[in-house]
Amino acid sequence: MTATDLGLPALGGLDLVPTTDEPQKAKDYKSDQEVRWCPGCGDYIVLNTIQSFLPTLGLKRENIVFVSGIGCSSRFPYYMNTYGMHSIHGRAPAIATGLATTRPDLSVWVVTGDGDALSIGGNHLIHTLRRNVNLKILLFNNRIYGLTKGQYSPTSGQGMVTKSTPAGSLDTPFNPISLALGAEASFVGRALDSDKKGLTEVLTAAAEHRGSAFVEIYQNCPIFNDGAFDVLKDKDEAAQRIIPLTPGEPIRFGPEGEFGVTRNGWGGFEVGKVADIGEHELVVHDPTIADTSYAFALSRIGDQNLNHTPTGIFRQVTRPTYDDQARTQLEQAAQAKTPNLQSLLTGKDTWTVA
Amino acid sequence: MSTSANGSGTGALSATRPTEVSRLDRVVIRFAGDSGDGMQLTGDRFTSEAAAFGNDLATLPNFPAEIRAPQGTIPGVSSFQVHFADYDILTPGDRPDVLVAMNPAALKANLADVPRGGTVILNTDEFSKRNLTKVGYAEDPLSDDTLAPFEVHRVAMSTLTQGALADTGLGKKDAERCKNMFALGLLSWMYHRPTEGTERFLREKFAKKPEIAEANILAFRAGWNYGETTESFATTFEVAPAKLEQGTYRQITGNTALAYGVIAAGQQSRLPILLGTYPITPASDVLHELSKHKNFGVTTFQAEDEIAGIGAALGAAYGGALGVTSTSGPGIALKSETIGLGVMMELPLLVIDVQRGGPSTGLPTKTEQADLLQAMFGRNSESPVPIIAPCSPADCFDAAIEATRIALTYRTPVLLLSDGAIANGSEPWLIPDVRTLPDLTVEFATEPNAPDGSGEHWPYVRDPETLAREWAVPGTPGLQHRIGGLEKAEGKGNISYDPDNHDKMVRLRQAKIDGVDVPDLTVDDPSGEARVLALGWGSSYGPIGAAARRVRKKGLPVAQAHLRHLNPLPANLGEVLARYDTVVVPEMNLGQLAMLLRAKYLVDIHSHTKIAGLPFKAEELEGVFTDIITSTKEVAR
Numbered sequence: 007m008t009a010t011d012l013g014l015p016a017l018g019g020l021d022l023v024p025t026t027d028e029p030q031k032a033k034d035y036k037s038d039q040e041v042r043w044c045p046g047c048g049d050y051i052v053l054n055t056i057q058s059f060l061p062t063l064g065l066k067r068e069n070i071v072f073v074s075g076i077g078c079s080s081r082f083p084y085y086m087n088t089y090g091m092h093s094i095h096g097r098a099p100a101i102a103t104g105l106a107t108t109r110p111d112l113s114v115w116v117v118t119g120d121g122d123a124l125s126i127g128g129n130h131l132i133h134t135l136r137r138n139v140n141l142k143i144l145l146f147n148n149r150i151y152g153l154t155k156g157q158y159s160p161t162s163g164q165g166m167v168t169k170s171t172p173a174g175s176l177d178t179p180f181n182p183i184s185l186a187l188g189a190e191a192s193f194v195g196r197a198l199d200s201d202k203k204g205l206t207e208v209l210t211a212a213a214e215h216r217g218s219a220f221v222e223i224y225q226n227c228p229i230f231n232d233g234a235f236d237v238l239k240d241k242d243e244a245a246q247r248i249i250p251l252t253p254g255e256p257i258r259f260g261p262e263g264e265f266g267v268t269r270n271g272w273g274g275f276e277v278g279k280v281a282d283i284g285e286h287e288l289v290v291h292d293p294t295i296a297d298t299s300y301a302f303a304l305s306r307i308g309d310q311n312l313n314h315t316p317t318g319i320f321r322q323v324t325r326p327t328y329d330d331q332a333r334t335q336l337e338q339a340a341q342a343k344t345p346n347l348q349s350l351l352t353g354k355d356t357w358t359v360a
Numbered sequence: 361m362s363t364s365a366n367g368s369g370t371g372a373l374s375a376t377r378p379t380e381v382s383r384l385d386r387v388v389i390r391f392a393g394d395s396g397d398g399m400q401l402t403g404d405r406f407t408s409e410a411a412a413f414g415n416d417l418a419t420l421p422n423f424p425a426e427i428r429a430p431q432g433t434i435p436g437v438s439s440f441q442v443h444f445a446d447y448d449i450l451t452p453g454d455r456p457d458v459l460v461a462m463n464p465a466a467l468k469a470n471l472a473d474v475p476r477g478g479t480v481i482l483n484t485d486e487f488s489k490r491n492l493t494k495v496g497y498a499e500d501p502l503s504d505d506t507l508a509p510f511e512v513h514r515v516a517m518s519t520l521t522q523g524a525l526a527d528t529g530l531g532k533k534d535a536e537r538c539k540n541m542f543a544l545g546l547l548s549w550m551y552h553r554p555t556e557g558t559e560r561f562l563r564e565k566f567a568k569k570p571e572i573a574e575a576n577i578l579a580f581r582a583g584w585n586y587g588e589t590t591e592s593f594a595t596t597f598e599v600a601p602a603k604l605e606q607g608t609y610r611q612i613t614g615n616t617a618l619a620y621g622v623i624a625a626g627q628q629s630r631l632p633i634l635l636g637t638y639p640i641t642p643a644s645d646v647l648h649e650l651s652k653h654k655n656f657g658v659t660t661f662q663a664e665d666e667i668a669g670i671g672a673a674l675g676a677a678y679g680g681a682l683g684v685t686s687t688s689g690p691g692i693a694l695k696s697e698t699i700g701l702g703v704m705m706e707l708p709l710l711v712i713d714v715q716r717g718g719p720s721t722g723l724p725t726k727t728e729q730a731d732l733l734q735a736m737f738g739r740n741s742e743s744p745v746p747i748i749a750p751c752s753p754a755d756c757f758d759a760a761i762e763a764t765r766i767a768l769t770y771r772t773p774v775l776l777l778s779d780g781a782i783a784n785g786s787e788p789w790l791i792p793d794v795r796t797l798p799d800l801t802v803e804f805a806t807e808p809n810a811p812d813g814s815g816e817h818w819p820y821v822r823d824p825e826t827l828a829r830e831w832a833v834p835g836t837p838g839l840q841h842r843i844g845g846l847e848k849a850e851g852k853g854n855i856s857y858d859p860d861n862h863d864k865m866v867r868l869r870q871a872k873i874d875g876v877d878v879p880d881l882t883v884d885d886p887s888g889e890a891r892v893l894a895l896g897w898g899s900s901y902g903p904i905g906a907a908a909r910r911v912r913k914k915g916l917p918v919a920q921a922h923l924r925h926l927n928p929l930p931a932n933l934g935e936v937l938a939r940y941d942t943v944v945v946p947e948m949n950l951g952q953l954a955m956l957l958r959a960k961y962l963v964d965i966h967s968h969t970k971i972a973g974l975p976f977k978a979e980e981l982e983g984v985f986t987d988i989i990t991s992t993k994e995v996a997r
Contacts, residue, residue, distance in 0.1 A: 024835075039842075067840060068834065068835055068836055068837045068839070068840055069835050071834045073675070074844075076845075083842050083844070084842050084844075084855065087840055088840055089834035089840050089841065089842075090840075090841075090842035090844075091675075091678060091842070091843055092843070092844025092846060093671075093844060093845065094671075094697055094698060094701050094845060097667060097668070097698065099668075100636075100663065100664075100668035100671030100672055101672065101674055101675035103661070103663075103668070103671075103672050103675060104634055104636055104661065104671065104672030104674065104675030104676035104678075104679075104681075104683065105675035105676060105834075106675075107634065107659060107661065107672070107676065108632055108634050108659065108676045108679050108680075108681040109679040109835070111835055112679070112834055112835065129664050129668070130664065130667075130668050130671070133663075133664035133668065332659055332661075333659075335654055336654045336655075336658075336659060339653075339654035340654070340655045340657070342655065344655070345627070345653075345655045345656045347624060347656075347794045348793075348794045350620065350623065350653065351620055351624070351791050351794065352608070352610065352791050353610050355408060355411070355412060355557060355610060355611065356608050356609060356610045356791065357411060357412055357413075357414050357608070357609050357610075358608045358609070359414065359601075359602075359603070359604045359605065359607060359608075359609060360606065
């Protein structure tokens with residue numbers, strides 16, 4: 007088999023999506039549907055953040071599509087005054103792939119949850135990421151099944167007591183960031199539902215990324231897993247735990263920036279006191295490193311207990327997208343051979359009955 | 361023209377030795393060998409020669425699911441049957457007049473099908489003690505009376521092929537692999553077939569390996585010359601060209617015709633096509649064929665699984681493309697939830713099921729028509745979809761266009777039920793003039809449609825005639841809307857759990873499919889006196905038709921009708937059924953259509969079923985029809 011270089015120009019994530027000069031407001035993105043998540047659900051804050059952030063992109067609203075699967079977060083499209091589809095459990099990335107491949111003029115967003123994306127839809131998630139289809143996947147991770155009322159999910163911790171695990175969950179949870187990186191995702195980020203600024207930064211970069219952008223959003227479920235991320239929301243605790251990733255900057259955190267990330271002997275990263283490590287030994291964050299090992303090592307600093315939680319953009323690299331290449335193949339084929347249905351049907355070997 | 365015995369001249373071969381020439385109206389030849397022996401290619405080439413000569417023809421490939429089953433064993437036997445005639449034929453033939461057996465396994469697996477007096481041509485080189493033992497021949501069938509009832513030609517094909525290629529520098533093993541072309545050459549001589557096409561084909565196929573092309577051509581010519589020069593073949597046979605309907609023909613398989621039908625539907629609807637699919641036997645050739653025609657705006661997406669394949673097709677349909685997915689029965693099982701979503705969202709989608717033997721993995725390379733009830737009912741809740749079934753390889757083209765027409769007109773998934781027999785089988789196809797193809801142009805919604813004048817867009821406002829909703833694609837200003845799998849409020853399309861609304865929507869979705877415009881069923885009864893109707897669907901059209909002809913030849917009247925639309929059924933079907941004393945429905949399942957007919961029309965059906973992985977034989981149905989007609993007469997007395 008031979009590989010063909012399609013010679014594609016570098017595009018931004020939104021370069022083919024029509025824009026408008028008309029100023030937009032957050033309320034332009036609110037649909038007339040009553041939002042029906044439980045009071046206090048983290049989904050409200052994420053919805054508000056996205057409705058506030060989208061106007062900054064200046065896109066025509068009718069060229070934005072939200073596709074979701076099944077679960078609490080998957081009700082998201084109903085509340086957006088854009089085009090939207092509430093599809094099947096786990097299948098949104100596959101459906102969005104067909105849409106994005108045939109419609110380069112759309113900004114396509116997938117809204118999914120930890121059960122939807124990592125359990126029933128795990129296969130579609132990893133294959134979409136490896137293909138690098140130009141769509142944005144927002145994974146609302148609340149570490150529990152909410153819509154089915156409280157069973158453990160693929161991100162629930164071992165031993166977690168839920169409705170379906172009265173004696174404690176036996177499953178080892180996924181680290182969604184590590185999983186996405188293992189699937190060759192070209193853009194991987196993480197943000198907290200309550201951190202409007204951080205979330206907006208990651209979403210903006212994701213929107214402008216050409217290819218699959220995967221964003222994990224820690225999201226609180228007040229009913230079935232309340233307070234799962236509280237340690238990241240308490241100001242003092244958060245300072246000890248959240249590790250902000252800023253491109254070009256040494257990775258350090260703590261109330262006084264006294265902690266930092268350095269390389270350990272195994273090719274991975276570890277956390278220590280800057281005073282012990284030495285400033286020059288701190289890792290300087292670079293999400294554009296082509297080798298996924300770098301971002302993967304960063305993702306492993308985070309743990310299920312949230313003792314250390316890197317947030318921001320882990321990885322942001324440029325590589326060809328599936329849909330751009332698929333469309334280029336079509337264009338090249340049409341240029342090489344003008345479509346002629348009659349000649350196709352007739353073929354080469356015919357005979358005539360007089 | 362002289363025969364060039366060797367070398368690679370381009371002149372056509374021609375017979376010079378005077379033989380007795382016997383004229384036949386039809387012949388059935390079966391090429392059988394090991395799955396690595398190239399029997400499918402051999403049969404395919406012979407078919408092309410018959411087509412080029414102007415015969416009518418029908419073919420039946422039959423091969424194991426294993427790519428290379430253990431060599432020389434019965435499970436590893438691959439065969440290709442071709443029926444060619446000087447008149448219009450309907451089936452690949454019940455029994456081979458000529459069996460070409462390349463090894464003992466092929467002989468053992470196929471000999472029972474050869475009628476007494478039939479011709480058996482054997483590659484004697486393969487009849488070693490070891491090979492005979494492998495397939496359980498205690499005695500060598502070449503030396504006992506196993507072959508006594510047949511006219512047998514023993515040809516050392518491997519040795520002769522190797523001899524013919526001795527000067528080519530090709531290794532012994534590679535040379536031996538050309539023996540299928542030797543067999544083809546011999547049969548081409550026996551049946552006065554044109555040879556230029558095969559030589560041209562070999563040159564093109566092996567364009568990058570000219571030495572292999574020449575070796576195959578040499579072997580082909582050696583086979584021809586063997587017939588020509590040895591005295592063991594006293595008779596050659598001629599089958600005159602068939603007097604088919606006027607026009608230009610080509611040979612086509614069902615899967616190719618299906619792919620062309622999809623491309624034509626894309627052209628006629630002016631929509632880009634996205635085929636989302638996953639490899640599965642016997643449907644993969646639809647993917648292979650479509651992937652070659654990207655210049656027609658065809659995107660082929662080989663997904664990570666069956667579900668993603670149909671998901672991508674539905675996503676593309678949401679965006680205004682012609683979404684297509686292709687699979688076989690096990691794949692339909694996986695796609696059923698997405699078909700249900702398509703029913704709920706009321707989007708056009710073409711779902712192709714090339715049926716195979718089941719349940720489960722079943723018989724991947726064998727045929728069956730047992731997915732009818734799965735197509736009808738294989739989804740949760742009330743989830744009606746139109747169903748179309750082509751009746752022959754060439755008919756797959758028209759069926760694909762018709763299925764697309766319904767999908768686009770009524771905004772619904774449509775199931776197209778082909779099967780292994782017509783997918784791989786081939787026949788002559790009267791090439792259509794593309795100017796006669798139906799116009800499938802669709803109009804997308806451009807303006808808000810709310811009947812209350814609010815200026816909103818309501819996604820579930822319906823066309824009063826077709827009950828189809830508007831197709832409002834993303835990118836259209838002012839029509840932003842949300843759809844999904846939850847129940848919709850009539851008109852507005854918002855989520856609704858209202859009991860009356862649900863009842864109404866279930867009935868509306870059903871009414872939409874029930875109202876699909878389907879042509880009336882036509883009945884073929886040349887005598888006008890038939891009291892028995894043979895009713896079929898799908899690929900059994902050929903054997904039912906051939907059996908009906910045989911029965912009529914005996915002076916027994918029988919009517920034949922064939923259902924292309926399985927859902928909804930033609931409006932006149934109830935009246936047609938009522939006209940006959942007995943309705944016999946032959947099916948390659950346990951009576952699925954019969955069950956639907958009994959339930960819907962409260963009529964008795966004589967259900968005749970067979971699930972052997974192979975099409976019905978005309979002689980078998982002839983017997984069934986004859987018995988029924990005879991007993992119907994007696995009852996009437």
